[in-house]
Amino acid sequence: MPKNKGKGGKNNRRGKKDDGENKRELIFKEDGQEYAQVVKMLGNGRLDAKCQDGENRLAQIRGQMRKKVWIVVGDIVLISLREFQDGRADVIHRYTPDEARNLKTYGELKDFQLVENQEAGGESDEEGGIEFEEADIDDICEFCWFVQVVETNDDAPTFHEKKPAFVGLNY
Known part of the structure; x- marks a missing residue:
């Protein structure tokens, strides 16, 4: 039988804490890219995003991000604009809430409200939205x-x- 020369099996890997996500470099937008906030998840890797230029675009999550990076309503994402279709874009990066706060302090994000702990369904805090007067x-x-x-x-x-x-x- 071969000798175990490695540092352990899956249990050793399970116990390791990899904080690579917290230490990643902040990515700023370049030409042909725009910051956007997710308005609605449409399914099949597509979402409706409100861009910083004021337009709503149909964005598609790129294949490398599918099933690895989960995007929910309210997230700030970096999208790549398509040259041949103005109303469509591709999601190329998702910002964590800390990264979004950093972008806001640097002056990159202006129009977006940073919502923390927002529910996945986009529900508001109001119950029913009906207010009754005393009469x-x-x-x-x-x-x-x-x-x-x-x-x-x-x-x-x-x-x-x-x-x-x-x-x-x-x-």
Whole structure:
């Protein structure tokens, strides 16, 4: 049998911490490239991106990044503009939140809001998005006509007649 001359198998590799992603060099845009923020994931390696020049472009994730770099809504990406199609582009780099903050401090990113811990679905913090005024709540409560009076004893609850919910209103 051959002797083990290596430094270990998969368990040794599993325990190593490779912080290469945190130490990578910051990539700035060049000619024919633009910073963009992901607006919507369309599937099949495509996404809708709002570029810094104000246009929304259909961007395609390049093959080298597929299944290795996961892009979600709200991420800042570097896209390569196509010379022959103005409305389309190719995603060539994804910035981490720390890198995006650094780009903003260097003055490269101007229009984008850096959103941290944004949910994948792009949902907002509002629940339903409907705000009621005090008068609306009173109008809604007018439809609550009757309340059933219930007495609870040790044995079982006893149901009585229905009475109006609002005192002073005759229904």
